[in-house]
Amino acid sequence: MSELTFTPVIGIEIHIRLKTDTKIFCSCSTNPESPANTNICPVCMGLPGSLPRLNHNVVEKGMLAGLALNCSVQPKSLFFRKSYFYPDLPKGHQISQCDLPVVADGYIEVHDADGNLKKIRVNHLHLEEDAASMHHSASDGRLEGAATSYVDYNRAGMPLGEIVSEPDISSAQEAVEYAMNLQRRVRYAGASDADLDKGMMRFDANVSLKCSDGRWGRKVEVKNMNSFRALERAIEFEIKRQKKILLSGGEVLQETRHWNDAKGVTSASRVKEFYRKFIVEPDLPPLIVNQEWIDRVTAMMPEMPDVRANRYVNDMGLPRDVAEVITDDKNLADYFESCVKAGANPVRAAHWVRTEVLRVLNERGQKIDAFTVKPEVLAGLVSRVDDRKLSTTQGKEVFDYMCANGAGLEDAVKALGITEGGVAGNALNDIIAAVIAANPDVLEEIKSGKDKKGKKLKFLQGLVMKETKGQAKPQEVAEAIAKALE
Amino acid sequence: MKLDEHEVNEIALESRLVLTEQELAGAVRYINNFLDMLDRFKELDLKDVEPFSFAEALECPLRPDTVISFPATQAILDESEHVDGPYFKVPRIVEAE
Amino acid sequence: MELYELNLNDVIEGLKAKRFSPSELYASCKQRIDTCEPNIHAFITRTDDTQPQTGNDGGIFAGVPTVLKDNLCTKGIRTTAASRILGDWKPPYDATAWKYLREAGAVLMGKVNMDEFAMGSTCGNSAFGPTHNPHDISRVPGGSSGGSAAAVSAGYVPFSLGSDTGGSIRQPASFCGVYGFKPTYGMVSRYGLISYGSSLDQIGPFARTVRDLQLVMSVLAQYDPMDSSCFREKNPDFTHREDVSLKGKRVALVKEFQDFTLDAPIAEAMTRTRKVLEDEGAIIAEVSLPVVARYAVACYYALAMSEAHTNLERYDGVRYGYTVTDAAGVKEMFERVRSYGFGSEVKSRIIAGTCLTEPSRCDEYYVAATKVRTLIAQEFARAFGETDYILQPVTPSLPHRIGEEDEDEMKVYETDLYTLPVNLAGLPGLSFFTGYAGNLPVGLQLIGPRWSDSGLLDAGVILERHLGSPKIANGGI
């Protein structure tokens, strides 16, 4: 009997916070920095008599996210009431489009195990309201064992888009790539900041295994993953767990399991969940999206990252990896394109953005929109280095100086004492050090005092002048070498 | 009888209602009478009938995305006996079921 | 004649002409309330202990006292929906309907009794005890807006507001001998009305003349962006006119209803009203509503309970209302709050609603009911292709004695057959006074197609002219 093999069948549900100023059904602010329970009103607190009012921008951001996932906008969608009792849910039900969503039928691509592109179908994106946030008073922050819970209704009614994939995903790696690609695309579309640290993107996965002997394990829903790493680990754990059960001839139960990130395991949910068919939300008539609106939103859609990366590779000659790094963040890619538009050589500019700009941003924990060196300025710098008016080292010095002091290009050059077109300062010292290092015998001769006529010194000066392509001043070179020899 | 005491009690608990024995007996009688009344629907051919949701072709009005802070948030908090500092405090969530 | 006996239009004119002052009027109404309230028990919360706020002096209701059904939110004033579960909840906002009245200058005398969460037709399912019919205090005032009807009937106030989900304005209006109007669904904002069956609920007025209903409707029927089901386009004209006519108008009786038995005074009122209509030049016709006649009651209760149980999920004791502070867990807290907080009729309906929307039964009951509703709406649409109005009873019988309600809830529900189809189809319905049988008033109902509200009230003016206006009830004195 041949060995059994298992094919994972994975579908993912991703909640993203849609980027709006107000909540989905009331005019309360979505500001995440507000003090607890200040962004509340009769509607999002579920006070008796209050009624929901749909936010125009939530629909538009949902459409943008959907279009970014190659979905089509549905002309008519509807809201439902999804019931469950929990203190984080002010009305005891969530208003959700679950059964009749605003966008549907899309796909995005990931690489399969062989490196080939593979389509993961997106079933739909539906609009719904978030629940309140809960803080638990147990010392480890978990629900279990906590004596009390604290509720902050600021989050209740925040707008969410729930994106449901088809079960086309076959591995944890594909799942992560799907999630990352989705994140990139909804960010591009301006639909969501999808910031994992701020809880703006959350994952649930449905995992089952298809066995080569024809058995098909039941679907297990794994919840509570809040990072790409957690998504990957939870799916890997679940595949391993189910494989073990199937290998031993057991049966995988259809259930909901919770991912425990600290322990690295999934465990069966102890809270019984009631699944009730949803009733139509009687307080919200059907959402009608006409063609004119669809056209307007379609026109708002920017070029998607994969298309953009291809253009950089094909039209600008960027290496694939550089193009992908730059297009990962739309603002960074926009920055890069502004550099190019301002006259910088695309390949060189891309190199600068990828190495220098990203380095500084990482050091500072900044985003590109907060970066002080404007793309036109960087373009000027790149061109000067390109034209050899500045050495690469000088260029980097100037760049660092501009970053540190917020200075313009000319001021930075002046402040660093760099003579236009010359090699001096640290750049010159670097060259001298390299020349000396390459000629240990000459150094030895000079140090031993044999070079009485200074011939060897002149020889070194000549080498340095050659290295600087004659861009250094002989006097400075001589002084610098003397200093280096001390 | 369509639903027995046990089933009705389960439904009640799902709605977070704990019934006394007397209430439960009444609820069982009530719900079964009610479901019998609804059996009339079976006389109708509803296969091709659209579900009704709104009184006429009505579109959901859309609200502009402009922040209007509710002026009396404190009055909302003042109505709860569970407010502790800026939070609502509730007993622990996970309970043996 | 005492000031409290004046109807709304006379009050407005008298105040305008300064024949009496707002405080004289206020004092007269307060006196009347003090006298009758021990017999009637219409109030849940009285707010007439202080001198009236002046309100909006320039508004059309400046200085006019009124009362509201206690499921309409009033800022800072206890609002209970006649349930223990709301405790002493003081809403932080006003219902739009009350806001419009307040801005027009109306003065609130208090919040009045109802069946808990508007579930009932006697005003007996109240955590605050029953209200009594001002014409015969041994009898029910009807419900669920029994307090609103009794208050107008007994002369507490010239007009009041109630809500109508399946007849809750029209039936108590009929039992208490006043006019009650249930507007087209979407005519009046529901913002701030504590929901029962959201797709069926509508706010409307009670008054002692049809003209007074027109006055109140002219203030209530404004667009409100806070209610997404409130209609923007309709701009009805509720101006009172005497020169209206029913000549050539078709008024139909429902064929299927002819077989049902009615109390003799109600049957006699039908005959009399039909004669009046004919004398006015109306053409009496017949329409057939077979689906309505057989399925409307089941359809209505299935939908009302399905919506109601989700509307009542919010009452968990966390944010407002009755609560417990010593529960060991959240589930225990919710169970204790809800089990004690809700009355038995409400609990029954919650369980029924939950049952109907369970995944295993949803298609058979809830979804089926939404489809039957489509058939009912279509049936009415066809009928109103053949007729302008439909004349029918409000109830098959006159108000029964308190405590003598049928034990079988389903039989009680069946008596709503004449009122609840109107809510299923979102139609307007006028409950009008036809006269007295002994000391008990007898009302009937005229209904029209959607948005025929002003025409329906015009017809009501003609009926009132011929059938006479009701007198203020003796209030048990």
Ligand SMILES: [Zn+2]
């Ligand atoms: Zn809010």
